[in-house]
Each structure stands twice: as structure tokens, then as C-alpha cells.
Amino acid sequence: MKNVKIGGVPEHFNLAWYLTLKNGEYKDEGINLRWKDYYGGTGSMCKALRNGDIDMAVILTEGIVKDIVEGNPSKIVQVFVQSPLIWGIHVANDSKYTSINDLKGTKAAISRYGSGSHLMAYINAQNNDWNLEEDLNFEVVKNLDGAVEGLVDGKADYFMWEKFTTKPIVDKGVFRRVDNCPTPWPCFVIAVRDEFIENNLEELNTILDIINNTTSDFKSIPSIDKTISNRYDQKLEDVQEWLNLTEWSQENIDKSTITNVQNKLFELNIIDKKLQYPEIVYKL
Known part of the structure; x- marks a missing residue:
């Protein structure tokens, strides 16, 4: 075997x-x-x-x-x-941010550097004409549970993850999805x-x-x-x-x-x- x-x-x-x-x-x-x-x-x-x-x-x-x-x-x-892959762009449910434009220059939660959540933050930034050096900041949260904790506690402002995987978290009122970003x-x-x-x-x-x-x-x-x-x-x-x-x-x-x-x-x-x-x- x-x-x-x-x-x-x-x-x-x-x-x-x-x-x-x-x-x-x-x-x-x-x-x-x-x-x-x-x-x-x-x-x-x-x-x-x-x-x-x-x-x-x-x-x-x-x-x-x-x-x-x-x-x-x-x-x-x-x-x-x-x-x-359709990446949902999520914030904490009680976050003051309501649109992609609001997230410019804020901190993205990522599972780790080199991960999809990290790389797609760049794709999303470019799609919205952000300055890639000034408008992207990161907080490593390891995984989805870490992202929930990071957004709720305010350590990070938004998190990108596959939208259907995170949908139950949105339905429970923990995350709020402000937009989607499909992979090209x-x-x-x-x-x-x-x-x-x-x-x-x-x-x-x-x-x-x-x-x-x-x-x-x-x-x-x-x-x-x-x-x-x-x-x-x-x-x-x-x-x-x-x-x-x-x-x-x-x-x-x-x-x-x-x-x-x-x-x-x-x-x-x-x-x-x-x-x-x-x-x-x-x-x-």
C-alpha cells in the first residue's frame, strides 16, 4: 500500500x-x-x-x-x-464601514502572508484604484476563527474569504458583507x-x-x-x-x-x- x-x-x-x-x-x-x-x-x-x-x-x-x-x-x-472563486469582503456587523471606498487605507485581516486572503487584497485594491503601498495594511489572523475574533475585537477592519463559506457567519450577524471580488x-x-x-x-x-x-x-x-x-x-x-x-x-x-x-x-x-x-x- x-x-x-x-x-x-x-x-x-x-x-x-x-x-x-x-x-x-x-x-x-x-x-x-x-x-x-x-x-x-x-x-x-x-x-x-x-x-x-x-x-x-x-x-x-x-x-x-x-x-x-x-x-x-x-x-x-x-x-x-x-x-x-467569489471572495466576499467582510466587516464586523457593527462596523462603521459600509462600502469598499470606506475600507481604503484600513487594515485587512489575512490568514498569513502569501495566502489567498493576502493576494486577493491586492487584486481588490487594484480593482478600486487604491495606492498599493499606502492603502493596504495587514493583520495576520491565521484562519477563519482568527478573522472573526480580529474583526469583532477591532484588530482588523475587513476580511476577504470565500463568500459561501462565510455566509453562515454573515447570517448569524457576526460579519457583514460589503462587496464581492471574484478571482480573474x-x-x-x-x-x-x-x-x-x-x-x-x-x-x-x-x-x-x-x-x-x-x-x-x-x-x-x-x-x-x-x-x-x-x-x-x-x-x-x-x-x-x-x-x-x-x-x-x-x-x-x-x-x-x-x-x-x-x-x-x-x-x-x-x-x-x-x-x-x-x-x-x-x-x-
Whole structure:
């Protein structure tokens, strides 16, 4: 039995992994796939890939591209979710801020530097013509629980996170969402350590075949909306809206998308160089 470690965020996007693990589909192929939830998101998964704590990650596109450019010994092997991620921009429910313009120059809560919440704050700032050096300030809060505490206590002023994940917190009157900011590219990719690709290509292909078989028919799984609603504490109508907006992928990321991501990160001074497509993406 081949041991393989994979990480991802504990969100509805990754339910297909849970279902295939529960069904024992990897073990049937001689693979002991162990899933680890990363509540700290992309930044903590990038660190785990670098350290060899995990072999694979289901990770935000912009975050892993940035980290590969900065030396993470991994490659993107596939797009997992093709549709953009819709980032909600949240403030504490009793906050004096009511619009994006009000947030200019205030402090953003981020899970960690290099995370999606950090990088998307730059995208949002540029979208609204803010000065990237003067109008962005950050408070590291580690995870969603830390963001709730940070905004309620006034340590930070706003927090960007996937809008459906935070919707229950909005519904409870803890957060108030002032706007949305979609990613300008496919949101989640599967990244794998170079060492694992070199030594375990057959197992990697098997894992991808299994997960792709599930995601290609994910929306037609009987009562999948109710399953997601119950498991992730989401209102059924919110889950149904999310399912309508979300498209999984079974293909690799194309060259033009990698160029677009790198150009945007470079323009925002988040990366200081660009890599060639084969340095970021491994074609299986």
C-alpha cells in the first residue's frame, strides 16, 4: 500500500475528495491516501509542500504560482475548480464601514502572508484604484476563527474569504458583507511536489483518475445539495446557488492562464520575476 499525503481547505469545494476516500476508492488501487485539513489555507499548504509534510495540495491558483516562482519545489498538474472563486469582503456587523471606498487605507485581516486572503487584497485594491503601498495594511489572523475574533475585537477592519463559506457567519450577524471580488482565473488547482511526481507517476495518475471520475458527475449525485448543506452548515438555497456557479475541471491549466496570473502578480509587485510555463506546470 502506497502512502500519499494530501492537503486542502475544509470547504465544500473538496467534498469530492471526502466521498472518494469514504468509498475506499484509493485503497482499492493500493493507495493509502491521507487527507489533512488546512484551516490556514494556501499559505500553510505552501509551507507544508515545501517541508514535505504533504505530497499534494488542492490549492488556490495565485498562491501556488507565487510560491513556485519563489522556489517551492512543486508543479501544478491539474485545474480542480475551473470557475472563479467569489471572495466576499467582510466587516464586523457593527462596523462603521459600509462600502469598499470606506475600507481604503484600513487594515485587512489575512490568514498569513502569501495566502489567498493576502493576494486577493491586492487584486481588490487594484480593482478600486487604491495606492498599493499606502492603502493596504495587514493583520495576520491565521484562519477563519482568527478573522472573526480580529474583526469583532477591532484588530482588523475587513476580511476577504470565500463568500459561501462565510455566509453562515454573515447570517448569524457576526460579519457583514460589503462587496464581492471574484478571482480573474480558475480558482483551485492540484499541486504536487516535484519529488513525488518523479517517483510516483503511476499513483498520481490513478489518484487523478479517481477524483476526476467523481467531479465530472458531481452535480448529478443524488441529493448532493442536501449533503453539502448538512455537512457544511449551509442554507440549502445558498448551496444550490453555489452549485450553479461552480464548475470542476479534469484538465491541466493552460499557458495563457499561467501568463495572466504571473503578469498580474508581477504588476502588483507580489513576485519579482516570471517563470516559463514548464517550470510551473507538469503535463501528465
